[in-house]
Amino acid sequence: MNNYFERRYVITGIFITIAVILLARLFYIQIVDDRYAMLAKYNVQRKIIDFPARGVILDRNEKPLVQNLQVYDIMVTPKEVQPFDTLEFCRLIGIDKAGFDKRLDKARKYSPYRASILEKQISVQQYAPLQERMQDEFKGFFAQPRTIRTYPDSTAAHFLGYIGEANDAAIQKSGGYYRPGDYIGISGVEKSFESVLRGQRGIKTLMVDSRNTQKGSFANGAFDTAAVAGERLISSLDIRLQKLGEKLMTNKIGSIVAIEPATGEILAFVSSPSYDPNLMAGRQRGNNYAKLAKDPYKPLLDRPIQAGYPPGSSFKPLDGLIALQEGIITPQTTFFCPHFYQAGNRRVKCEHFDGVTDLRKAIAQSCNTYFCYVFDKLMNAKGPKNIRTTLVDWKEKVNKFGFGTKLDVELPYERKGYVPKPEFYDKAFGNKRWRSSSIISLAIGQGELQSTPLQLANIEATIANRGFYYKPHLIKAIGDKKITKTEYTTKINVGIDTVYFQPVIDGMQDVVDHGTAVQARIPGITMCGKTGTVQNNHGKNHSVFVAFAPRNNPKIAIAVIVENGGYGSSWAAPIASYLVETYLRGTITKPKAEVNYIINANLLPPPPGWKPPVRKLSHKDSLRRDSIRKDSIKKLKSDTAKRIELKSAGKKKATDSTSKLLAYQPKRKEDE
Template structure:
């Protein structure tokens, strides 16, 4: 084959996204290999559409539709023909690729969540939109993936890695003949960094089991560091639903679910803190010096705030801090809060 018949093709190498580990070192988010079949419509010659469709396990009608869409998008640039084909389809395809000039395969990876937990915690990854590309000042290109929510979004710059480029010479039969200039102008892809989270996946599992068939949230925090050990929103969903070809359908199912499994209750829900807040109220009062361990208040079975009366479950009379905590006395901690807001220059609600 003459040199004039050879073609130089540039192919992007997509990096493996960084794995996410829990606090014990267990991998809780990882990657699985998939492949995209790319096509440059202007380079396609007459081919056996049925053979290609069978290899890809798609219908003849779909194969023709995908080609029309690729031509409409760009006749001269590589465009996805079928995304995320399986390893089995890829193996079949490699044996017959020489029969399909203009087609090539692209290595990709997709996310896998081995424990099927923490859908709202980990979030999901999706192909970039034009808005994403514009916001990134064209760092992203069409076909790139980006974290859209959860940890995947928050740590996108850590997890995404860096694209690479491979320049390859192909002959007239679309068979690769080797690297251009011995790879001098190639750029290696750089995998994303591993992210070690504060999550304990076993605690996460327990939390999700406890919240099964319930509506609400659990957040477990390591007091000494503030690390999040577990974050549960219920109802939730299996994060693997938002991976692969059916991602769009599953996403719409979640959005349309009346129980709102896609709503992150742990960080966006509003819930009265209840008596769990009373020890915090006490600690702040002690720190601010408005009370000490011996401070007493009189509990007449209620606390009067302006024209609103807040009931207490007990009639304890004069009560100290220790007993106030033990009895979960509403009156005592309303007085503490009153002193805090008065000290900090806020209007005393008892006088309104």
């Protein structure tokens, strides 16, 4: 009897143990390990992301600057892959076997059960023969349609920017919106307006059977979401002006920025050298980027907002306006220019002997002496001992023009330029050991001043408006409703009374009519401008020209910088005049040969470390070189012998002359 009860408890214990094990296993399978749930799910459902088309970007006349091109990403679900002709598959998608193995291994590590990208951006032509065979011959692979950017006019690369795969930092920052393989704006407008341009992704859920054959939408599409295309952007750029600017800057380093003064809209945004934006789209983007990044002329640098240049003489009208506002000078104030200005023990040269010079003449002739006197009076208005506070006050007035401060244009990585503080000179000269003569180079836009081309163009827009500007911007409207930001319709006053602009603008008109930029004059259009020759410690000076036109009711303000171009009148002024006339008239009246001369000129300096090639000497060259060397040695010996002979003769003659001189000397009494 007791044995019976013992066996019963043993058997019961065995059954309870088995039940606990089964329950634990079921708990693990259903709750802890989601692998089986995923297998079951993906045996029935497949979620396909419907990528929206990015918003197109248009110029101010709604001509396309960037559009979309249909491509396909080849996706793979490793667990569903069955034996197939690997070499044939590689041939169809344009990769080798080693590349295929590497990609498939990466997909397995990501997830055996989830689809990931095997090969990106297969063209429509490439996908066509693959599409017919995908379902029957290549199990576990499918194509996912998406779009990439294409640029019909291959222009405005720095303005537009480019897109690329989202990196880990961008994925983490997005809060789960982006996933590996997604595209995101990397630079330019593509980056700044990413949330507007990207649109909203859609999801399609498909039913598949055990053979991975699609059986239509899951639940009749009840759980599907439609993709929403990105908003279109209407930019302020004039594509005609942009293309002409890029053409004129071929084989030159520099920048062109043109602004409509009445709105602050940027009409041209040229950075040179540039690149074809199509190089940054498609499967070769990585290789193309690497080549551009190694280019010694830095085509990826966005010069209109990232390059810093001393403004040179283009800064003089601004200095004159501040002096007028402060009551330091009047339009009739004169100074005498003797071809230089003496600042302590330092002499600042002037290009001309201007004589007695007033403000208008000083601007027209770009008189360094005049503006050195003006700056000296500005800095010493409160006495030499208060120069620190005076410089701070002057800096604030300069900053109001948008000089030395970010203008917050809708592009990333903008530089703010530089206007020095007193602390800079304390470090350079010692505390309280510097005066106006120490910083006199600021008077003519040199020294420590640094500005971007965008800032220079904005100063011209401010002068054109007689004392105010609108925040410079590149996007006129967003979406079909053409939404415009209110911050772009607010006037920004620079603190200079309107009456003081008249004499400055008179001088700027004289610059073009009969001054330093007379060759930039446009018949029938009154243009006001200022040339600048910016000192460059690393080579030839930079050519600068700033202007606006017409004088009354200005339509365009422009800044042109040509590195290593020399005088502002040589290159920058003609380029600006062609753009101004094109914008106002639609054509260029200057002789075509003159325009082509500018276009075809190559002003690129030798790249760093460049050395002229050494030609290998032929046998004839070697014989000729040896013959020349022998002749040179003979001539050297002959010349040396003659010099020795002449020297000896000279010594002998001198000795004879001395003897004769001594012979004819009268005898002294002591000798007698």
